[in-house]
Amino acid sequence: MSLKEGIKVASQCIDAERENLKALSLELWNNPELGFEEIRAHKLATDFLEQRGFKVERAYHMPTAFRAEFTNGDGPNICIICEYDALPEIGHACGHNLICEAGIAASIAVKSALEANHVHGKLTVLGTPAEEGGGAKVSFVDKGVFGNIEVAMMVHPYAFNRTFQVYLGFQELIVTYTGKAAHAAASPWDGINALDAAVACYNGLSMLRQQMKPSCRIHAVITKGGVRPNIIPAEAEVQIYVRATEQEELKLLLERVSHCIVGAGKMTGCDTEFQYAPNPYAAVKHNHTMGLLYEKYAREQGIEFPIAPNPLPGGSTDMGNVSHVVPSIHPTFYIGTNSQIHTKVFREQAGTDEAQQYTLVAAKSMAFTTLEVLSDPALLSQIKKEFEK
Numbered sequence: 001m002s003l004k005e006g007i008k009v010a011s012q013c014i015d016a017e018r019e020n021l022k023a024l025s026l027e028l029w030n031n032p033e034l035g036f037e038e039i040r041a042h043k044l045a046t047d048f049l050e051q052r053g054f055k056v057e058r059a060y061h062m063p064t065a066f067r068a069e070f071t072n073g074d075g076p077n078i079c080i081i082c083e084y085d086a087l088p089e090i091g092h093a094c095g096h097n098l099i100c101e102a103g104i105a106a107s108i109a110v111k112s113a114l115e116a117n118h119v120h121g122k123l124t125v126l127g128t129p130a131e132e133g134g135g136a137k138v139s140f141v142d143k144g145v146f147g148n149i150e151v152a153m154m155v156h157p158y159a160f161n162r163t164f165q166v167y168l169g170f171q172e173l174i175v176t177y178t179g180k181a182a183h184a185a186a187s188p189w190d191g192i193n194a195l196d197a198a199v200a201c202y203n204g205l206s207m208l209r210q211q212m213k214p215s216c217r218i219h220a221v222i223t224k225g226g227v228r229p230n231i232i233p234a235e236a237e238v239q240i241y242v243r244a245t246e247q248e249e250l251k252l253l254l255e256r257v258s259h260c261i262v263g264a265g266k267m268t269g270c271d272t273e274f275q276y277a278p279n280p281y282a283a284v285k286h287n288h289t290m291g292l293l294y295e296k297y298a299r300e301q302g303i304e305f306p307i308a309p310n311p312l313p314g315g316s317t318d319m320g321n322v323s324h325v326v327p328s329i330h331p332t333f334y335i336g337t338n339s340q341i342h343t344k345v346f347r348e349q350a351g352t353d354e355a356q357q358y359t360l361v362a363a364k365s366m367a368f369t370t371l372e373v374l375s376d377p378a379l380l381s382q383i384k385k386e387f388e389k
């Protein structure tokens, strides 16, 4: 049993599988699939793990999720998470092909060290669909999937390296306004204009933005607003995202948002209905003990972590919900562009050889972190102590 030997074996495993990992990643990148429809990605990931000796449960709770395990003796159960869904129209612009690759690379590396008996314990690999909307991890948390797991981790490609990036709590709302159709020229006074309600709601939210904290975000689109200018729209729909760093803050903001929604309906005489979408995302609670360990291993491989004294919040992730039930990390890693995620430039970069290099460093950092947690009970109890605080 030796951590140092385990790290060497794990590193060699990733180097030896470099081409296969790249092929997996590019296959995903070339064939982007939306959340809950990741059939091809799911098959590729589960085949890859099964062929390398993992016990794989395909269709774990949902058709495109999976759970894979490998155990060597008694020890803690560490969870490495993969995502593989893409975005509509711009494909893998969030680089989830690289998340899947990094998760699988780290997993086979940890397995090789477990197999060589350098560490003891259990590795659980979870394939979690629909991070971009739907949030399989939220359902997994609700179903108690993380009940026997000690710590969880994943990495995300990004415009920069940051171990403790701020991810906001997130709630989606769908608003429907119902008015009354009328001929817009012949008898507009007979109509009740649902589009006006949607516009008033949107404008209300825009004004509210001026009075909210910089750590909060609101964005909305009008998804239905009529069919022809000469028909007063009888139905309109607004989709709203509300985000904040703290759950309490999010609750308060949601209440103010609801006033904008209801007020707009009243102003225009429309009937108002709104729903909170299921599976809201919680803000990410980073485990610093584990995060700093990850960062140490990344630095040793030449990665730099620029100092950001006042980091601006990024997006949101269902990994936030996981981080509230088990100690977790979700570091971001640079892949060779300063462009933000969800852009075409980022998508192109996620398919390059340059991105491969960084992805495997992130995978190794995750694998080495896992090995150290498996081999050091005192470290694990420190991680848990921080979490309980």
Ligand SMILES: [Zn+2]
Pocket (backbone or CB within 6 Å): 094, 132, 341, 342
């Ligand atoms: Zn994304």
Ligand SMILES: [Zn+2]
Pocket (backbone or CB within 6 Å): 094, 095, 096, 131, 156
């Ligand atoms: Zn993402």
